[in-house]
Amino acid sequence: MHERGRTFLDDLLATASPSGFEAPSQRVWADYVRGFADDVSADAYGNVVAVHDGDPDAPTVALAGHADEIGFIVRDVLDDGFLRIAQIGGSDRTVSKGQHVTVHADEPVQGVIGQTAIHLRDPEEDVYDEITGQFVDIGAADADGARRHVEVGDPVTFSTDCEELVGDRIAARGVDNRTGTWAVAEGLRRAAARDVNATVYAVSTVQEEVGLRGARMVGVDLDDVDAFVAVDVTHATDNPDVEIERRGPVTLGGGPVIGRGSANHPVLVALARDAAANADIDAQLQAAGTRTGTDADAFYTARGGVPSLTVSIPNRYMHTPVEVVDLGDLDAVADLLAALADGADDAAPFAVDV
Structure with a gap:
């Protein structure tokens, strides 16, 4: 991965973008693509398109x-200064x-999601509270103190930094x-460096997670698009705590994952597989028997049937604060x-x- 591209990745991962609040991250993305896009x-909602x-x-x-990530939102400020949250x-x-x-x-206000100390809990009664039953402690002594810093509707994210692991892997x-x-x-x-014949849009969408x-x-606005390729993460199932019946062929470091079935158009599947083979890119296959769970599910029915494809990045521990990917996979997907x-x-x- 070239140095400017790695800096761009670090900047994206450092910029919070919970669904509905993606604008700061979208600015980072737009600033980068302006360096080579024609437009x-x-x-109105912050979807960004480069061409x-x-x-x-x-x-x-x-x-x-x-562009969006999961997170929380402040739904109430309690009399004792704690914050109730929702997903x-x-x-x-x-x-x-x-x-x-x-x-x-x-x-920005720093806080913690409270957890009663193990000494004060009955292990036999330990349960995972729903998010709506959990609370954030920002250190405020009462509601007035809390409201001087936060208000209902403020988004909340984990404060995890991007960390380099062994080899070419990162966690964030x-x-x-x-x-x-x-x-x-x-x-x-x-693609622009190759000056490809096709007109190519790069799109950073909002609110996928919701x-x-x-x-x-x-899907409606880009009415001249002949094919959509949705790029998302997918589950790498090569870690030891994945139950055997949920394990698939996707491994971290194994290269891009090409979807088959459901929204994945067979001509685009063949194009992606041929492109990988011709470019000597190791690729993996993944079945999508019902839906892809990605933006492709919206794209392919947007205008009566638009050929679409999912190309995915293997990812361990999805929807946790410590998701792990291999930088080689990212480069190979690009x-x-x-x-x-x-x-x-x-x-x-x-x-x-037909």
Whole structure:
């Protein structure tokens, strides 16, 4: 990974972007793609689109990742100064207690999600409280003290930093899916460097974690797109605590994961597999029998049927503060996206032969 690209990744991971509050992260993303895109624009809710203008007679391909991360939101300030919270997206109640958090008020406020000490609990009665039953302690003595710093509706995220692990691996919160937005930005940069014939959009969507909402907006607005490629994380199931019946063929460091089934259009699947083979990129396959669980589920039905594909990044410990990815996988995904865009002209039209 080149130095500027790594700095861009670090900046994305350091910038909080809970669903509905993605603007700071979207600014980081937009600033980076302005260095090589022909145009960058944003809609009313903060979906950002960058474009490489290709041949008008060539197909148009959109590469999309979602900018938002899971988190919490302040729903009440209690008389004793503690904050009651609710979920933003699929926050995991089993990993939240005892964690450092940041309340993203007008000025960031540090806090912790309280956990009763083990000495004061009955182990036989230990349960995982629902998020709505948990609380944030910012150190305030009463409600007035708390309200001087925070208010209802402020978003909250874990305060985990990005840490380098052994080899080429990193751990951070919000890997899902700032790594995907990184990959589509880098895919666009590499496609533009090749001067591919296709017109290529790179899109950083909002509010995926709360119902693919940004993708629904973009799927309608980009009415000239011939194919969407949704880039997201997927479960690497090679860690020892994954039950055997949930284990699949996806391994960390094994390369990009190409989806098959459901929204994944067979012509785009073939294009991605051929592009990987021709570029000597190791790729993995993943079955999607019912849905992909990504923005592709919104894109492919946006305008009566738009060919779509999922390309995924293997990720351990999804929706926790310590998600782990391999930087080699990220680079390989970006390379695959550029190769896919380069081959789109020969693969079009993207249609099933009936």
